[in-house]
Amino acid sequence: MRVLMFGWEFPPHIAGGLGTACYGMTRGLARNGVDVTFIMPHAYGDEDQRFIRVVNASDVEAVYGSTGSGADDILNKISFIHIDSNMVPYISPEEYASYHEQYVKTGQRVWSTTDCWKQRYTFSGKYGANLMEEVARYAVVAAQVAKDLEGQFDVIHAHDWLTYFAGIAAKRVSGKPLVVHMHATEYDRSGENVNTQTYAIEKAGMMAADCVMAVSNLTRNIVINRYGIPAEKVVTVHNAVRFAENAAAAPERGVKDKIITFLGRITYQKGPDYFVEAAAKVLKRVPDVRFVMAGSGDMMNHVIRRVARLGIADRFHFTGFLRGEDVHKMFQLSDVYVMPSVSEPFGISPLEAMRSNVPVIISKQSGVAEVLDYAVKVDYWDVDALADAMYGLIKYPALSNMFSTKGLEEVTNLKWNDAAAKIKRVYERVIEENKNK
Amino acid sequence: MKTVCLYFQVHQPWRLKKYRFFNMGKDHNYLDDLTNRSILQKVARQCYLPMNALLLKLIKENKGKFRCTFSITGIAVEQFKAFAPEVLDSFKELAATGCVEFLAETYSHSLASLASKEDFAEQVKLHTAMIKKEFGMKPTAFRNTELIYSDEIGAMVAEMGFKTMLAEGARHILGWKSPNYIYANAIDQKMRLLLRNYKLSDDIAFRFSNQGWDQYPLTADKYVSWMTSEETPGEVLNLFMDYETFGEHQGAETGIFDFMKALPAAALASKQLEFATVSEAAKKYQPVSVLHCPHVMSWADEERDVTAWLGNELQNEAFSKLYALKEKVAKLKNDDFFYVWNFLQTSDHFYYMATKWLSDGDVHSYFNPYDSAYDAFINYMNVLSDFQIEVEKALEAKNGKKRAVKA
Numbered sequence: 001m002r003v004l005m006f007g008w009e010f011p012p013h014i015a016g017g018l019g020t021a022c023y024g025m026t027r028g029l030a031r032n033g034v035d036v037t038f039i040m041p042h043a044y045g046d047e048d049q050r051f052i053r054v055v056n057a058s059d060v061e062a063v064y065g066s067t068g069s070g071a072d073d074i075l076n077k078i079s080f081i082h083i084d085s086n087m088v089p090y091i092s093p094e095e096y097a098s099y100h101e102q103y104v105k106t107g108q109r110v111w112s113t114t115d116c117w118k119q120r121y122t123f124s125g126k127y128g129a130n131l132m133e134e135v136a137r138y139a140v141v142a143a144q145v146a147k148d149l150e151g152q153f154d155v156i157h158a159h160d161w162l163t164y165f166a167g168i169a170a171k172r173v174s175g176k177p178l179v180v181h182m183h184a185t186e187y188d189r190s191g192e193n194v195n196t197q198t199y200a201i202e203k204a205g206m207m208a209a210d211c212v213m214a215v216s217n218l219t220r221n222i223v224i225n226r227y228g229i230p231a232e233k234v235v236t237v238h239n240a241v242r243f244a245e246n247a248a249a250a251p252e253r254g255v256k257d258k259i260i261t262f263l264g265r266i267t268y269q270k271g272p273d274y275f276v277e278a279a280a281k282v283l284k285r286v287p288d289v290r291f292v293m294a295g296s297g298d299m300m301n302h303v304i305r306r307v308a309r310l311g312i313a314d315r316f317h318f319t320g321f322l323r324g325e326d327v328h329k330m331f332q333l334s335d336v337y338v339m340p341s342v343s344e345p346f347g348i349s350p351l352e353a354m355r356s357n358v359p360v361i362i363s364k365q366s367g368v369a370e371v372l373d374y375a376v377k378v379d380y381w382d383v384d385a386l387a388d389a390m391y392g393l394i395k396y397p398a399l400s401n402m403f404s405t406k407g408l409e410e411v412t413n414l415k416w417n418d419a420a421a422k423i424k425r426v427y428e429r430v431i432e433e434n435k436n437k
Numbered sequence: 438m439k440t441v442c443l444y445f446q447v448h449q450p451w452r453l454k455k456y457r458f459f460n461m462g463k464d465h466n467y468l469d470d471l472t473n474r475s476i477l478q479k480v481a482r483q484c485y486l487p488m489n490a491l492l493l494k495l496i497k498e499n500k501g502k503f504r505c506t507f508s509i510t511g512i513a514v515e516q517f518k519a520f521a522p523e524v525l526d527s528f529k530e531l532a533a534t535g536c537v538e539f540l541a542e543t544y545s546h547s548l549a550s551l552a553s554k555e556d557f558a559e560q561v562k563l564h565t566a567m568i569k570k571e572f573g574m575k576p577t578a579f580r581n582t583e584l585i586y587s588d589e590i591g592a593m594v595a596e597m598g599f600k601t602m603l604a605e606g607a608r609h610i611l612g613w614k615s616p617n618y619i620y621a622n623a624i625d626q627k628m629r630l631l632l633r634n635y636k637l638s639d640d641i642a643f644r645f646s647n648q649g650w651d652q653y654p655l656t657a658d659k660y661v662s663w664m665t666s667e668e669t670p671g672e673v674l675n676l677f678m679d680y681e682t683f684g685e686h687q688g689a690e691t692g693i694f695d696f697m698k699a700l701p702a703a704a705l706a707s708k709q710l711e712f713a714t715v716s717e718a719a720k721k722y723q724p725v726s727v728l729h730c731p732h733v734m735s736w737a738d739e740e741r742d743v744t745a746w747l748g749n750e751l752q753n754e755a756f757s758k759l760y761a762l763k764e765k766v767a768k769l770k771n772d773d774f775f776y777v778w779n780f781l782q783t784s785d786h787f788y789y790m791a792t793k794w795l796s797d798g799d800v801h802s803y804f805n806p807y808d809s810a811y812d813a814f815i816n817y818m819n820v821l822s823d824f825q826i827e828v829e830k831a832l833e834a835k836n837g838k839k840r841a842v843k844a
Contacts, residue, residue, distance in 0.1 A: 251459075252463070253462070254459070254460070254461045254462025254463040255461055255462040255826060256462075292458060300811070301809075301811050304751065304811050304814060304815070305749075305750055305751065307754075308750040308751045308753070308754035308755075308814070309750045309754070311754060311757070311758075313751075313754045313755070313758060313814070313818045314758045314818060314821060314822045314825060315822070317458045317461075317815075317818070317819060317822065318458070318815045319457060319458045319459070320457075320815075326459075329459065333459075
């Protein structure tokens, strides 16, 4: 079976849930005997005038530096196509517009900021003047790619709304069935104030698709209830986690105190406020504990001010955005990991924490809560319950031992192979249905 | 005859390096050695050395008629010793002429006067001892960090035995009164106050090279004519400024050194002006009035208050966490810890955390090595947290030893 996949650049180029999920899924599919042609946007700027580039699998930098041993036969089943575009995951139309405005005003082409999502953001005359235009341009190129590859794929798979038009275009050109993957909905990103254009594209993609995959039942329900997609068309495929081949040795601990960690974008969606309030409550009872907030985001300054006002700044530390090895180091230094997300379609990072033997507290409003038993689950708004759970995990070793050992077992069983097998069955079904139409 | 009182402030902070959470508990070198050395040596080359040489020449030429006053922080002297000992030697040479007075202040250029009386007294004691050791004179006049002053601070300083103190001639305090007279502290009226004439001082310190200024270019003759003019009534003209004005904030190419070279001769030739050090000027005249200043003021920013250092929750938090450590550090009686304790108190660290960007944003960002107030806060708190841990550890070890001896 062959699949044409519209995905996103792999880590470490663009870290975060989307890239990580695409990577794990693609490898899982390859292991299940599925050939993948992986198409992704990649900004070349002006130096390269071609729209499309075909890249060898070995040229693509893989997660954490190397693809590891024994993976070569799998990589043979994956080929990569780069489309010259400056789209990056999670970018909002407003952000895109502000970069474009700056580009027009100053002629500045490349932005590097401390924010991972815009690590190296490129602009040049040939990119769309606004994000919607760029999405449409990407679709036009995608249609051309689909035409060129005619007869070389059986099914199309598109990740995240930015590529949905591309998926639809490829479907129209080739007549092959389309599967779209909802990693996050506009309601997760923006709360109730949804961007109607984004919403419309998400809905159009799902309506045109033969099957919609949701990363959790939580997301599946949103898709059914708020986008009006027929329930029988939507399946849940939970994400999994990939184990690094050789885990680095644990770094030496500098401080004796217990460390409770929040790691993620410091944005409304991730609930950093609740973490801070709970931290203040715990610190009133236990003096020898430290809190670390790793990451950056638009709420960071607000959070720093709140920490200062609560008078806990000597026990509450900020690391700024962490990448690569530092993320692992941070997990290994932690005694408890907390993800108090207000809305989280899935949430891969608790799995990564559990992999490092760290007990986790997650919000009930996260998709990952559906697949984990050995994680403390609280309502994101229930600061008392969150503080309670933190206290329990640092004060009662029996509890934290149970969570870390059982949690490691549990997370080890969440394999991309299994998730990919499920995806493969979906492919088989839609191909079959498509033939009978 | 009016008395001109020239006073220069010399200070350089020990800048902190980028100190991350991962350093905590492992790395106790908090300073950015390269930046500290390169900045100090640059300022020494552009300002301290040439300006000291010029002042020495002026003092010798005018045979005691040209006089001025300095205040040098302990932190600055530490850096002279580490990176540019020749600067310290040239200050000593100036001290030896007898025409230069050295003031007392806080050792670390700290905000201790806003923390507690004890912290404040200790900082001043430390600084006085340093001045005595380096320059062989015991200061009798006092200037607080950034001219921070209130009635109470003035009274505290009087209690420490000082007779004269400097303060800002702030408009909201003076009202219709002129800064060109001696005033007295409202609580202890024996304490004499010299108030900075901010207009004349800033003409040199800020406006000198400003080509958009309607008085540009400023010449010594023009400046002397302003000082002698009847529109500048009074007895004492207090020209207080950062020493780095000369050659650093106003580069040599602006002609600032030529201006200073010509100023004493032009002033003395007018026969209406004389130079004096701070203490000499204070002795010469009687206070005309009591100055009431119930709220704290300073020489910084348009507001002339202390919000540049303690104006937002970040600064308040860092400040209270720092001084909460005070007793523990004192108990340790360990020089290494005192050294860190001193440089952590420097007001500059708090200045970097300011978030007021309206009128004085340019001045703030000019002096700020951090991208934002939040970065400054995070870095400072990381360093402070590590210091806190080390203090606790050392105290435990010390108590453990004591117990062992008793047993």
